Amino acid sequence: MAENGAVSAKKSGGVGKGESLRQFRQEPQYEAVRRGVEDEGFPVSTACRALHVSRAGYYQWRSGEAGIRVTENQRIAGLVGEIHRESPDKGYRRIRDDLDKYYHAPVNDKRALRICRSLGIQSAVKYAPRGCTRSAASPKHLAENILNRRFYADRPNEKWLTDVTEFHYYVGPTMHKLYLSAILDLCDRRIVSFAIRDANDTALVHNTLDQALETNPGVHPMLHSDRGCAYTTQIFHDKLTAAGITQSMSRVGKCTDNGPMEGFWGILKRERYYGRRFTSRAALVCMIREYITYYNFRRLQRGLGVRTPMEVHDCLLAA
Structure with a gap:
């Protein structure tokens, strides 16, 4: 059954988007299954069940035929980690923009979010405002609110x-x-x-x-x-x-x-x-x-x- 699962995945040209990210996220569990089977002699089915991974996914990972997308996710995850180390405040949207602009690795928001979640990366939490500036006690000159919240301009220095x-x-x-x-x-x-x-x-x-x-x-x-x-x-x-x-x-x-x-x-x-x-x-x-x-x-x-x-x-x- 293991060989058939690996062959069918190979014939289909790899795995889908969801499966590739799942395999990427579960790589530590697959490695733990391999050590349990080889070093401790546990049955594959028992080790997979204990670590909540599928036997088919483990065998596919073990065969090295996981597909191009898994490898690409691993490469992008490395870039995401690099961006996060440089700027820990960035969330998945800003990381996605940096990947596209500075690393020439365009991905969509959903893929960036899934990879960030798999790495435990999230943006810094914004603190709640503590209040507004008080007005001057005895102002010499006051002006009307001409701007009136029109927060746009057609040209610089307007x-x-x-x-x-x-x-x-x-x-x-x-x-x-x-x-x-x-x-x-x-x-x-x-x-x-x-x-x-x-x-x-x-x-x-x-x-x-x-x-x-x-x-x-x-x-x-x-x-x-x-x-x-x-x-x-x-x-x-x-x-x-x-x-x-x-x-x-x-x-x-x-x-x-x-x-x-x-x-x-x-x-x-x-x-x-x-x-x-x-x-x-x-x-x-x-x-x-x-x-x-x-x-x-x-x-x-x-x-x-x-x-x-x-x-x-x-x-x-x-x-």
Whole structure:
């Protein structure tokens, strides 16, 4: 019966998609059956029944005639493991996109999911938000919500979002705070500019804006923010007016009015910050700088047609 099973599989040209992945997942059990039969003298049927695998599948694996697809699954699993070791935060969708883009191994989502499950790989869990930024106690200037959750733009430098987020690092038992300010372009989702300081003050957001205008001369976008104290000063409003920038602000207590910017903070922290303990300011700053470069130039986004923000940016500028 064993020989007949192997011959019939060989005649049919191998095994189907489901069977090939099942054999790939059950390879450790097949190896255990082989050791039990050869070293301990157990009957094949008893060993297979104890390990919940079929005799036909074991004999097919043992004969080496499992088929091309099993071998291909093993090759893809090796690439998946390599991607996971480099970026443990990635789930099966991002792994599938990386396989296609960077490893020239196109597979569909279902196959990538099955292989990830067989290897015990899953994406990092997103932490629940803890609340929204409070409005300034005595704002000098407030703007209407002109953006009004229209989170799209036809061209780069048409609509910018900005915000500040907080990080922690430790020197011994003492916790220190670090603040990151960034501007995100709604068209290509790139980070236009960012600044890092030890204090959440006006200089932080001014540096971010100055850097954005310096690297994108002559632009006059809409700039949307929350109602934090740094954005409601008269000095900041005057800087925007002098640069020909239209100011827009979220409504009170409505974090979703600045959704894509909040989403970027969540992506950054989930992929590189949560679950880690930074023991120096330099290490935390290095992580932030490296991640923003990775996000702009290497991190594929399905919302951008499985491209990076800078690929979309360069394509639109060339057009």
